[in-house]
Amino acid sequence: MTPPDGPSPMLLDMRDIQKRFAGIPALVDASLSVRSGEVHALIGQNGAGKSTLIKVLTGYHRKDAGQVLFEGKPFEVHSPHQAQVNGISTIYQEINLVPLRSVTENICLGRERRRHGLLDWNAMHTEAERLLSRFSIRIDVRRPLGEFNTATQQMVAIARAIGFSARLVVMDEPTSSLDEREVGVLFSVIRQLKAEGISVIFVSHKLDELYEVCDRVTIMRDGRTVRSAGMKEINKLELVAAMLGRDVAAVEGHATAFGERDRSRIGDAMFSARGLRAGQAVRNVSFDLRRGEIAGFAGLLGAGRTETARLVFGADRASAGEMTMEGAAYHPDRPADAIAAGMGFCTEDRKGEGIVPEMTVAENLTLALLPKISRNGVLDESRQREIVERFIRELGIKCSGPNQKVRELSGGNQQKVLLARWLAMNPKLLILDEPTRGIDVGAKGEIQRLIRGLADQGLGVLMISSELEEVIEGADRIFVLRDGVSVTELEAEAANEEEVLTAMAHGTSASSEAAT
Amino acid sequence: MTGLPRSYADRDAIARSFDLFGFLSRYGTVIALVLLVAFNLAFTRNFATMQTLNVNLTQVCTIVIVAVGMTLVIATGGIDLSVGSLMAISGALAPMIFMGKILPIGSIYLGVAAAMIVSVLVAGLLGLFNGWLVARFRIQPIVATLVLFIAGRGIAQVMTNGNLQTFRVPEFQWIGLARPLDIPAQVIIMAVIVAAAAWALRKTLFGRCILAVGGNEKASELAGIAVSKIKIAVYGISGLCAGLAGLIVIAINSSSDANLVGLGMELDAIAAVAVGGTLLSGGKATIIGSLLGALTIQLVRYTLLANGVPDAAALVVKAGIIALAVWLQQQHRG
Known part of the structure; x- marks a missing residue:
């Protein structure tokens, strides 16, 4: 050239x-x-x-x-x-x-x-x-x-x-x-x-x-x-x-399947994090989440989004900062603590830390649920079957049956199994890290509709996505992270791509500057 | 475009041959066992007798009991090299207790009960120590259990001053010599342990967690499973199994030699597990498979011996069978 x-x-x-x-x-x-x-x-x-x-x-x-x-x-x-x-x-x-x-x-x-x-x-x-x-x-x-x-x-x-x-x-x-x-x-x-x-x-x-x-x-x-x-x-x-791949000037129409948001469903405060810090990746992150709300994390690669999610879920430990869950102080030492507090976490690394490939759909789906479907340490197989069959039906998981190996499923169906793993727990707060990465368009739309539907029923969702339209159209509020710092908070209805991009690039947006 | 149908044909051929490998890796051990029995029925004299069955079963018992613990450890993606040494420790400790060398116990029944319980528990505790090294310090299992593999036999020798302990205590030796209903006692013990472990692995929370940890440790941790506790527990169970096997060995021999009890057992147990179809990388395990694996190896040895092939040559055949089993697993996975 x-x-x-x-x-x-x-x-x-x-x-x-x-x-x-x-x-x-x-x-x-x-x-x-x-x-x-x-x-x-x-x-x-x-x-x-x-x-x-x-x-x-x-x-x-x-x-x-x-x-x-x-x-x-x-x-x-x-x-x-x-x-x-x-x-x-x-x-x-x-x-x-x-x-x-x-x-x-x-x-x-x-x-x-x-x-x-x-x-x-x-x-x-x-x-x-x-x-x-x-x-x-x-x-x-x-x-x-x-x-x-x-x-x-x-x-x-x-x-x-x-x-x-x-x-x-x-x-x-x-x-x-x-x-x-x-x-x-x-x-x-x-x-x-x-x-x-x-x-x-x-x-x-x-x-x-x-x-x-x-x-x-x-x-x-x-x-x-x-x-x-x-x-x-x-x-x-x-x-x-x-x-x-965004045109700064043009704003496109709807590109996702989230559908219209019903803001009246958003309830009172549920979770908050103030000044989270851990190593170089997370340096100062604050955000909060209400019942029935989808909060989106936007940011470039390395902005500290996944790392923050891991702190919230207790997979890593924060060196500083305060978290509260439902009004009480919350300091998870391990994922089990987060699960006990009513949280679920769908990882971005589906193969590496999501599915257990050699196990069946049923075994993968009930992995977090095991203590709840066992009596005196013995698994209740009829309850397991009942729950698994219900989620296969409700989420439209395409598999030959509960006993198919999960590794034989497509990426989209594996993702649905992981979603079901947490939904079966009946969580209050669900963290979704790149919920639609690497799956085909059809399954993507289904998962987006599902997320919206869950939020409408009162689930608080923290969604991390590198796809800008997913955050802008899916989230009710957007927290922009940049170099490990939560730099700005945008109301999704008012937000447009340019504002989010500006915040990702500079750390401030036109509206937040105007507001302060 | 002429290449297209051919490549489809190739893929079909590959799919068919993969099915064959899958079939062999699933039923290969059973097939081998059936072939061995058929061969012996045809060529080995006096094979179809209760005596032959008893000889083979009593010889294989200790391997199977240790292999059960080993299967659970391997299912989590680990390995336990210390089992032979733990057998030596338990085998050295038990006679010292029931012969009153540590402290005099009036009743022989009380002494034997204390000997059995204490020596098996000590082996279990040493197993927990293995698990603690693996879970707490993230030491590779092969290295962590090497510690007791080396030190354990030394400890047993120090405990006994390297002396052979001989005894004739029927109250203790029933564990290796009694024959209720004409079935050797250790065969009954083995059957109970195999049944309990097979049930636990398939039907309990603990069993499911073992397979999950071996299948994907990170995913298990994120699903709230207490990975460290599971790991510590399986090494503890492996220690208990080894301790029990040590008692059976000394009961049969009427003596305990710290140099010999359980020597090479770790390799026999691992071989049984591998031949049985348990994935050595973890996440997929079968207790019944390990039982069949141990029986296969035992029967190969018996067949060769009964037909005049020396034990040294039998070792080579054993090695060949292990290599074949692992190769079949690899094919199935690829």
Whole structure:
């Protein structure tokens, strides 16, 4: 798209890259151009294809079609190691070095110095120190890498990349496990790389960081490159809108099946959380929920929505903050406490922490209910059958019967089983984390209608969704989270996409500013 | 487009062969057992006698009892290497109590009762210790139970100063020698334990929780199941089973040698569980399968011995059967 004009020549040019996995397209039409000495941001929602594109570049995946030019020549590598030798190094979120070996060994791994056939440790220690000193880092390179903090380990990974005379360094969410001071050190390293003419591809979900350190940005969505621009030419709102595929100006009609909300059904206060905090992910979150209300959590990836939900459900413990449930102080130590207080939690990770794949539909459906359907520790099988059959009927779970293995069901039907697991408990508050992710359109509509119907019967619902229309049309109130902080609260009737997007991008919205 | 029908045919073929594997992994043990019995009826002399049945059943009893506990542990995704050593501890402790070496007990009945209860409970407590290591400190089960696998036999040897304890106490030895209704006592004990465990695994809250924890620990935790308690409990039960098996072994032998009681039992029990069709990664378990697995391994050994093949060669065949069973499981899962 962009001809190689401007001050510096084009270092990397990936064009029209296509990649399918088992017939499912991951990259449809992806392009990425990086100039020499440029810090280039690559952003997009989950599943947009960023990682796949990076892995095609580093030889981890083979592309199906398209062209990659590196330094003007076609670039074809078949392994990350080959890419590294040819000047492209990748630094992953989880540092893939050897923690038990020394810093020197990690930096020199794969290109050890030898003298008279033996390893020349002195030369290698000197080289490691020299590489690290370029970033003003002075540590004992003889000590095991694992003794140093994450930020230092990352610097070691970068030094290792430079040692391979990298001309392009790919950083995949490098700041996600760093604190603010460490991020500052990383950024100064990035600026140093830039000054030496080394290019950086910077993958991150934290928008502020992009503006601080990047020169240009490429935005991906659904396997396509949707926009590429200089950081100065695009504002945060436009950035978020492009990631989510929203036109900032236009507001669409109904895109979900939630139906009309009946606000008269919303009752009195039930749950509240004030100043929740846990680690780096949740820094200050406050919200509340009334009977019969659907509260929506909106925010970008990494905003702390799932982490907050886990605190509420007792799956993780909050380090600070107050919660009340039905007027009483509420401090869950484990999920069982939350369940006893009348809560349910449908996880976003259906396979990892939702279903028990080897168990049947019936066994999965009654997993949380077990104590209630057993007498003296013996399961009441007729009660189990009765409950399971009722929910299969009411939720329209498509299965051959209660004894079918749950892993044989479609994603949508598995999700219904999980919903039924909690509905069978007759909960007061249900937390739904991405309730319609990865399921087909039909099942999606059914689940959305079901959620609305449950709220109308008085259930309080806390709904997390990365699909903006789901939050805007489904929720009665929207809490926007940004970098672990609940930045604003919007009445859904008054909210429009632009307001929510603005809050997700800047942390404030037009209406909340007007209100205060 | 010509490739399309072929790929469908391929998929059908794959589906059919998967069914075959599924069938074999479900009924393979039964089929193997039936084939073994048929082979012996045809070729082994004096096979169809009560004596042969009794020999095989008495030999397999201790393995089955330990395998029941092992099945529950494996169902949660764990493993218990300490069972053989726990047998040695219980086998060393019981004679010390009923022979009055710890403190003199006037009545032999009282002494035997105390010996049985205390030594089985001690093994159970050591099992709880295993579970505590696994649940509280998240130590990998194979490492956590290795502690007592190594230390347990040492403890038993220290307790007895490495001496062989011999005794002739019918009040105690009924557990391995009595034959009410012409059925060996330990066979009755085994049958009761197998029936109770099979029922508990299928019909009780506890059994369901065991399978849920093994099937998906995170999901179980989020569903409010007390994962740690379940894990601690299964290791405790495994310890109790091992303790009981230790008593039966010394009763049969009229002696207790801390070096030998339960030696290699952990591997026999794991083999029985694996051959029986319990998933070694957890979440799917069958007590009856473990019983059949133990019987199969026992019968293979008997068949080879009765037909003049030495015990050492029988070990190779045993290994082959285990490999085959695990392979079948893999095929079925893939």
